[in-house]
Amino acid sequence: MRVVCCSNSSLAVTATLPSFPCLGPRFLPRIAIPISIPSSAIRFLPLRSTASPRQITTMASKNAQDQQDSRLESISSAIRVIPDFPKPGIMFQDITTLLLDTKAFKDTIDLFVERYRDKNISVVAGIEARGFIFGPPIALAIGAKFVPMRKPNKLPGEVISEEYSLEYGTDKMEMHVGAVQPGDRALIIDDLIATGGTLGAAIKLLERVGVHVVECACVIELPELKGRDRLGDKPLFVLVKGMA
């Protein structure tokens, strides 16, 4: 398994794995996750939602794996970490630098589209506002509706809301009445999952109106914040994992 990480990472690195140049002190350890990995490789963090591991036995599939990994590496290295934003102690994972790298941005979308194009997804729900950057290109490519999930009082007309808790206090997410139908198969997109509160609220909103949430998809996960646990039984797919 190929890993992109800093030498000051708290994660153990075995001698048998290939090593990569350190990204430098500006970057925190971040791990690029291959979509599927050989079962003989050592995994740092469990991948619960990826395809089942398979042996890489042919040159063709090995080349595909390499291409996959190089896309993930460039995506990972295009993400910028801003310390102490929005408040002291938070290491903010900034995807805007990824959007400035036209190839890495396209690769990001392609990786999601490759995963979802044959899954009969009828709705892509994007969470305001950075989910509006990744969700629409995915929706367009897979032929699904795009539904914005918004902060209160932004959507005109009739909405349904779901409250969710923050570290201090609560927030609310809204969706248009009638945007989705019972039986729709939905993908929920955001740039990042931290505690999972926002994604959890989006799942509830969609399920309340009879939609089947197939998966949640983010560019980045902060696994230490255990957001995955707040998604109920819904799978989560991410491209990159970062340290909180």
Add this chain to the structure above:
Amino acid sequence: MCAYRDEDPRLHDLKTKIRVVPNFPKPGIMFQDITTLLLDPKAFKNTIDMFVERYKGKNISVVAGIEARGFIFGSPIALAIGAKFVPMRKPKKLPGKVISQEYILEYGRDCLELHVGAVEHGERALVVDDLIATGGTLCAAMDLLERVGAEVVECACVIELPELKGRERLNGKPLYVLVECFECCQ
């Protein structure tokens, strides 16, 4: 009442997908809601295609999308024409170093921000939003881009409300829209 820009058959379909919500966000405003357009994959794709056909091959290196509905249209356009996507955001949303531009609203002021270093001197930029009303926001976006030395090639919106004369606020910069809507404010 909405008019079509020309006879492209895709435009007729697009116009029928835009929903008008009366008295939002306040009494007297007929809000042009593009979310219903996004629920029709073919119409949404046609919308993006019409912009892409216009801007592909024009050496546009930056698409600046105005938060938040400008993100929905700007991002796919940027990807399709091979340009960077740069979000222009309300205050305190962008992390790190930003430059800001204040602009006047009907009552009070607002502010738009752009990341320092996102756009370089000499870059050719397109500014995208879902709708132009008074033109205040688009004008602030253009100002920001010009302050960092970019050339704003054009502003592009799905909808224009011509009676609000936003076009005149763009200091001669061209504006391209797909649909014009009249009698949207009472």
